[in-house]
Amino acid sequence: MTTLPDKLHPQRVQRRTLAVLSLAQIIGGVGVAVGVAFSALVVAELSGSAVISGYAGTSMVLGAALMALPIARAADRWGRRAALSLAYAGAAVGAVISVLGITIANWPVLLFGFLLLGGGSAGNLAARYSATDLSPPGHTARHLSLVVWMTTIGSVTGPNLAGPADRLGQDLGLAETAGPFALSALAFVLALVIIQAALRPDPLLLARRLDGAAPGASARRFNLRESWQVLRSSPAAMRALVAIAVSQTAMVSIMSMTPVHLNHGGASLEIIGLTLSLHIAGMYVLSPVVGKLADKAGTVPVLVLGMVILLAAAVLAATAGHGTVQIAVALVLLGLGWSCGLVAGSALLTESVPVERRPSVQGFSDLLMNVCGAGGTVLAGFIVGWLSYGVLGAAVGVLVTLTGLWLLTTRHRTTPTPA
Known part of the structure; x- marks a missing residue:
């Protein structure tokens, strides 16, 4: 077991980690909920097809699946902060592309935006594992479930903010229905800032240090x-x-x-x-x-x-x-x-x-x-x-x-x- 300064005591770091992850989960949950709630509707309006509208949800789920391994590799090499930042940054880019797709009335561009937007779901899923790196024995499920529970707040709040966001977006010159996805982009950027600024020290890197991992061990890549x-x-x-x-x-x-x-x-x-x-x-x-x-x-x-x-x-x-x-x-x-x-x-x-x-x-x-x-x-x-x-x-x-x-x-x- 490695001896660490008092400020890096696992219990103290874990309390801070749970607080940071919970806040990011709430805000990231808003971004995800807005996309899930209105994606099919917007695609249906642009494409005029109920069948194509079904591809909206598929694009987001597929995007979350495609982001799972890059997020895992980032965590493996650089820690949880880098992994969650990658997820939220990708989701923010996807939300911006979605706004562009609505603005130019191009549903294939919109679906591509939704594909990247799925990174937000992948990030929220990955956050639950970040809560377990420093969990003491007998508390793993409890700490994990706390972060999962925080999704409730974002999931409930997000759709209720979509209407005001749409009206504000139109007042600012955005196309109709683009406002909610602009809100989604803002939410993911804010979650990214919180993770980058406050998830320090990195819980996974500290857990490896406590476990006696050799320097550079985290840089190894694992494949499927x-x-x-x-x-x-x-x-x-x-x-x-x-x-x-x-x-x-x-x-x-x-x-x-x-x-x-x-x-x-x-x-x-x-x-x-x-x-x-x-x-x-x-x-x-x-x-x-x-x-x-x-x-x-x-x-x-x-x-x-x-x-x-x-x-x-x-x-x-x-x-x-x-x-x-x-x-x-x-x-x-x-x-x-x-x-x-x-x-x-x-x-x-x-x-x-x-x-x-x-x-x-x-x-x-x-x-x-x-x-x-x-x-x-x-x-x-x-x-x-x-x-x-x-x-x-x-x-x-x-x-x-x-x-x-x-x-x-x-x-x-x-x-x-x-x-």
Whole structure:
């Protein structure tokens, strides 16, 4: 163990790190929420096609997936501050390009902007891992969940600021609907400034120093094959990876098709919006409770609990027909099950690999998570288009049931390897 000055005491640095990450998460969450809320609408207006409007969400998810590995490599070589700065800088550029696309009424340019805007989501995901580098034993999930919870504030605030931002943008000479994306750019720039100015010392670099890593060890690059080998060598990490991917797939699949299903059943836009708001609340509001439970009861039991909750959500969705109340309950449970999978899975993954390998493995996990999210959206569209929303719920139910049984039958092999 390396002896450090009192100002670099891990507990003191960790408190500061959590405060800085929480503030950046709130502001970055505003930028992401504005883009998610209005991207499809703006693309539909410019392209005149409902089909093309669906590419807006796909572009953002794909962008988050593509940014996962560059963010991980930046963290591996230069620390968390450089990685998060890269994510927020890319998102800010994407928001500016989006404003340009709206101004010149060119939807392909707008979609390219959304691709880079996905870096904001990737940055918010990466921030949760930054909260764990200096976590004391037994607090990993709790600290991670605190940063995840902060997303709630930005997610709720962002869409409500879009209207005033649009009016202010038009007063300043911007095109109609460009104002919200200008706000998004401003939010990401502010998050970037906060990370650059206040995330000091870098938590990952300090954790490596405490771990006795040799100078220059952080400069080594890890590729996908090496990350996969690290995961294969740790059964606990592999189970965390699968749980995170399945939770994301189950959540995105049902959530993405719920507005369409409710609309076909004659639900108003207000009902659809309220249902999605309740879903977001389920995702984030109870994450600190989930984190505390994972630290106290263990990450694997919480992962199994998450699969049970996702199964209940899938059953309710599959049997709801067009009943809005039952679907709303299903969406709340869907968000809560996802929270269990993300918080407990991310904590287990972090605890299961050595500190010098964490950025590459965490980046691999976020890459897989976003790819599964994009794939789940596409498959869900086909299932609902060819069969029904009920069949989609049943398919998700089978997926999470098999995953839960697998976690239960292999839990004796999920003890994290010492990091």
